[in-house]
Structure formats: structure tokens, C-alpha cells
Amino acid sequence: MTDQEQPEDIQNQTQESAAAETEAVENSTSVEAQLETALAERDENQNRFLRSQAELDNTRKRHQRELAELRQYAAAPFVQDMLPALDNLKRAVEAAENADNVNDLKLGVEMVAKQILDVFAKNNVKAIEAVGQPFDPNLHEALQQMPSDEYPSMTVIQELEQGFILNDRVVRPSKVIVSSGPAEN
Template sequence: MADMEQPEEIQNQTEENSVEESEAAQEMPTIEEQLQSAISERDENQDRFLRSQAELDNARKRHQKELAQMRQYAAAPFIQDLLPALDNLKRAVDAAESADHVDELKRGVEMVAKQILDVFAQHHVKAIEALGQPFDPNLHEALQQMPSDEYPPMTVIQELEQGFILNNRVVRPSKVIVSSGPTES
């Protein structure tokens, strides 16, 4: 029986281990407590997710509304810059009624045209140079071909409507007449 008896040291360790295990068991939450904690955490995460989703939707709607307003009023600065030219054009028309000299009227209208072109330049709009240039279907719209001894074939010999480019994109091509080459005798 002496063999069966444990030394006192081992017996004390075993008792300490069982005390620690019982304390650890008391500190460990039960399965129900773990389940309730997990459910609570899930509900909090779900609530945070739904709130974040709602905030994102609201931000998206607000952004779309702002973009629509920007598009609606995007031309306002351009129009404000053109209004003085329109005022000057009206003055030129009024002056034409009492003008004795056509030269004065012509000079006034030319000033208004220059003012409009200056506003275009401020807004990155450039006139397309067409006269005497080789025909380019990206910049020109040929309305007609005419024989010309002065210009080689496929060269713009007359501009009927001036074209314009905005930031390297054609807003309106120049409407032109193109040379078909020398006249046949």
C-alpha cells in the first residue's frame, strides 16, 4: 500500500490543479452566456452595417443632386462673359438706325465680334483655321467642290461657316468649299 500512496508533493499539486480548474470553470462563461454575447455582437454589427449603408446611400443621392445642379448651371459663367458682347451688339444695332456712315457701324460690329472671340478664348474655344488648308474631315465639313486654278485639289478654298474647337474637341466643324483641282479646258 505504500506503493499506492502518492508522495505528499504530488498530492498537493493535484489539489492545487483541481482548485485552479474549478476557479477557471467559474470564470468561463456558460454556453448560453457565450451565445447571448455572440447574438448581441451580431446585432450591433448588423446595426452598424445598416447605418453605414444608409449613410452611403444618402451620400450617393446628395452627390447625384449636386452633379445635376452643376450640369444645369455649368454654362452660367460663359453666358455671363458673353452678355457684355450682346449689350454691345444691341448698341451697334441702335447706332445703325441713326448712323450716317456705314464704316462706323462696321467698326462697331467688328469690335463685338472680336469681343465674342476673346470670350471664347477665355473658355478655351479656338476657331478652326480652314482657308487654304488641306481638307480634313475631322475639322471640316465639305458642302461643295469647285474647280480652282489657284488651289491644289482637296484644299479649302472658301469657308462658309467658321468651325470651333473646345479643348481639342470639335464643337462645330468648319463648313467649307473644297478645290477639285484646276479647271478643265
């Protein structure tokens, strides 16, 4: 090997070493840049997640407030429908104080009762049919049992208080007297 070759080899090795160092520095810079990008992306995702959680929590709370308000004022339309009937009932009471004719008073009260039943019907409240029907413990509350020649055993013979159903659910059962069958002599 000549002296000229040696310095070239050393020079090549130095250049290769410098190139390797430059590549290592560039790789290191590239890895650092990737790491910084990944960290920034992680932070952004974390912030998005926290904002989403807060938004979900706020939505849930708003929904609960709205439901509570709906429950609180759910009866308002029904009350508004009942107010005219109450007004007419008050008028009937005032008329009764000055009335000489009981039939007019009776007619006024019957009109108010019909008005109330119309409001019930408008709000899906139905009266339970009782008299002449077989006793049903889901619809009727038996207060008494009496012998009856007119009705068979376990048939409603008299209604003491009318029952009502709201959308297929019993609001109040009919309070009734039930037949025990024909009277024994």
C-alpha cells in the same frame, strides 16, 4: 471496508457530485453569458452595417444631386462672359438706326465680334483654320467643290461658316468649298 469508510466515500462522492453540478451550472452560466455577449455583438454589428448602408446610399444620392446641379448650371460662367458682347451688339444695332456713317457701324460690329472671339478663347474655344488648308473631314464639311488655279485639289478655297473646337473636340465643323484642281479648258 468499515462503516466509517463507506460514509466517507459516499460523502466524497456527494461532494464531488455537488462540485460537478456547481461546475456544470457555472459552465452553463458562462456559456449563456458568452451566447448573450455574442448575440449582443451580432446585433450591434448588424446595426452598424445597416447604418453604413444607409449612409452610403445617402452619400450616393447627394453626389447625384450635386452632379445634376453642376450640369444644369455648367454654362453659367460662359453666359456671364457673353452678356457684355450681347449688350454691345444691341448698342451697335441702336447706333445703326441713327447712324449716317456705315464705317462707324462696321467698326462697332467688328469690336463685338472680337469680344465674342475673346470670350471663346477664354473658354478654350478655338476657331478652325480652313482657307488654304488640306480638306479634313474631321474639321471641315464640304458643301461644294470648285475648280481653282490657285489651290491644289482637295484644298479649302473658301470658308462659308467658321468652325470651332472646344478642348480638342469639334463643336461645329467649318462649312467650306473645296478645290477640285485646275479648271479644264
